[in-house]
Amino acid sequence: MAADTPMKGRRRDVLALALAGGSGLLPLLPPGAAQAQMPTAPPPLGSGYALLVPKATQGAPVRAGRVTVDAPTLADNGHSVPVRIVVQSAMQPDDHVRSITLLSDRNPRPVIMKAWLGPRAGRAELATRVRLNGTQRILALAEMSDGTWWSGEADVVVTESACLDGS
Amino acid sequence: MRAVLPCAWLLAVVLACAGCTVRESADPGTTGVHAAPVRPVPLQQGSVFAPPSVQAMQADEFENPGMLWVARGAKLWRQPEGSGARSCADCHGDAGSMRGAATRYPQVDPASGQLLDLEGRIMQCRSERQQAAPLAWESEPLLALTAWVAFQSRGLPMQVSIDGPARPFFERGRERYQQRVGQMNLSCSQCHDANWGRQLGAETISQGHGTGYPVYRLEWQGAGSLQRRLRSCLSGVRAEMFPYGSQEHLELSLYLAWRAGGLAIEAPGVRR
């Protein structure tokens, strides 16, 4: 998803505007700050999972499907992003979801949570609120009672507060 | 720091010409420093300007994380403290006794002539009546007790007194509200009278009412007082922050409470 790039671009435009028009404000800019804002190509969304997923499944193959990750396309704040994971499963003693793992390839610790369910859950669904270290693709893995692994994902653009908060 | 820098510039650029933008209002002369005190028309709660998901979080009694502070406050209310081992409930009884209390703060304490906000009143009660160790400003127990007391007034309209002994405090708060401060040289009024409802980055500028406080703010990852929110605003415009408990905070809070007159208390609010 390219949503990351236009947003950053817009911020840079604003910065350029400030530099061009607000020369009176220029002395506030620390040295090197303008350079720090030069465009750098961000890695494609989800590119970290090639390494993370095999770790989480201990090498077991993963198929895409049966897992739905519901998260806001545009998160209000990276400190608390609501996430809901639903796995298609009969949730019977002989056919159920054993575990659900939620991963982030942009957070400093990639495993956000892992939950163990069983047939007693009755429904393979969970919800929580997570921290996201910026715009990214999050990925959920479901381990079934037959040993197969399935995955689903969602892209989340994380917005920042407009005002610096030093309180 | 680098991440927030563009946002700060955004603030500067958007608001550099805020002074010349005068919102049409029922009241003439809305913005000037010497104008009569006016209030936004129509008055709108802080939550109105929050994103829909945040509004929903506030509205749901269980999903609202601020209710954790209310729950803790309810426990502290019954907890004996101080030399007399008395709890708040020993004097005040149950929750019902606090209904409406938050709508009347800040108010002038008749005995001392001091202006007290709700936190200040709780602290005073704790030191003078319970003779217990003081709670620090912005401490978790103080936030919890304040949230619990404010919650008892949910839905009731703000109605502070600005007459008599409160008047000088009110006038100073009003002046401070109009005073340009900080490196960005902005007053409260320039955002919250002249530009409420407009976008500032991903933010919608609110009318600046304190009826939801203490609020749970996602940015803070916790609950905070109106004083903390004022400090956030001051740091946002690159001004020196007032110390907790200072006259500046209390006078400004009184002006804000008058300005929000008639709006229902919605504590604990949830904000972005």
Place this chain on the structure above:
Amino acid sequence: MVARVRIPDVVRRGQPFDVRIAIQHVMETGFRFDDSGRTIARNVIHTLVARYDGVEVYRAELGSGIAANPYLQFWITAPASGVLELSWIDDAGVAGSERVPVTVRD
């Protein structure tokens, strides 16, 4: 540690129902610094377990990627009326628990 637990008003025998829990906890990431520049040690609720009449029905391992004041929702079934017990522990070894009586209806 203050926690709030919510289950539906009506629970049907054998039918999945949702359990929601919110716990007041800072979920310190270990990536922040105090005013003197020292790292604030990581302290998160790392494990939460739900037992129904003593039988484990749900277990979650949480990391620093869970938002402060963690909120969790999950589903369980109850074969009969009983007690749902939720317990958790953080990195500092501070544990908490809540017990919720569940009355099932047919």
